[in-house]
Amino acid sequence: MSSTSTAEKLEAATYEDVHHRGHFANANAPPPPPPPIARPALPNGAALGLFSFGATCIAISLYTAGASSISIPNAVLGLALFTGGVAQFTGGVVEFARGVTFTGSVFTIYGTFWLSYAAVLLPNTGIATAYDGETRMLQNALGIYFIIWSIITAMFLLTALRKTLALVILLSLLTVTFLFFGITEFTHGNSAVAKATGIIGTITGFGAFYVGLGELLGADPNPPFLLPQGVFKH
Incomplete structure (x- = not known):
């Protein structure tokens, strides 16, 4: 039996590679896939949400307390619509995009709070005017x-109990603030209750400023200083 030459073996192997495996066995390996493109980290939306809420809360609280003899709160509409509403809602969307459910939920829902409250104060919505002649019913x-x-804020407070002391204090104050705003309406604008509500709400607003400034400084790579937040050890 005649032996197969080395050249014939190589030719047969080449034919098999081309027609059965689709490429040469000794061909160069395909280049590795390019590395994934690094995407920049999403910004922290907490400072935006806290500053927006704090500014609007301070304004409506001062009006409620009767500061500078103000008895009509409609001047807060611009803040409620664009700062407390749109800007704070945007901060919540950013937090959701970062995958942070808690702050995303907090800022978006309080953004809708200010938008809905502004809708009550806007004359053209017809919400307040539907109670024409029924002031007590509107207040109730x-x-x-x-x-x-x-109640919603109290549920957020329960969730925040193991986050930071500053956040726990802020949500506790906010729970009481909303409660006192409700009592003010139920007591039909009692001046003493309204003044207490305004004082508590103003403190709450500045508390939001404090936590917001802490978030802003913490997100800066070279902050001039940091504010203590009272982080709990887990």
């Missing part, structure tokens, strides 16, 4: 409205 309806928000 708003009282229920604020009590609901106090």
Whole structure:
């Protein structure tokens, strides 16, 4: 039996590679896939949400307390619509995009709070004018409205109990603030209750500023200083 030459073996192997495996066995390996493109980290939306809420809360609280003899709160509409509403809602969307459910939920829902409250104050919506001649009914309806928000805030407070002391204090104050706003409506604008509500709400607003500034400084790579937040050890 005649032996197969080395050249014939190589030719047969080459034919098999081309027609059965689709490439040469001794061909160069395909280049590795390019590395994934690094995406920049999403910004922290907490400072935006906290500053937006704090500014609007301070304004409406001062009006409620009767500062500078202000008795009509409609000047807060711009803040409620664009700062407390749109800007704070945007901060919540950023937090959701970062995968942070807690702050995303907090800022988006309080953004809707300010938008809905502004809708009540806007004359053209017809919400307040539907109670024409029924001022007490409107006040009672708003009282229920604020009590609901106090309950929502209390649930956020329960979730925040193991986060930071500053956040726990802020949400505790906010729970009481909404409760007092409701009591103010139920007591039909009692001056003493309204003044207490305004004082508590103003403190709450500045508390939001404090936590917001802490978030802003913490997100800066070279902050001039840091504010203590009271982080709990887990």
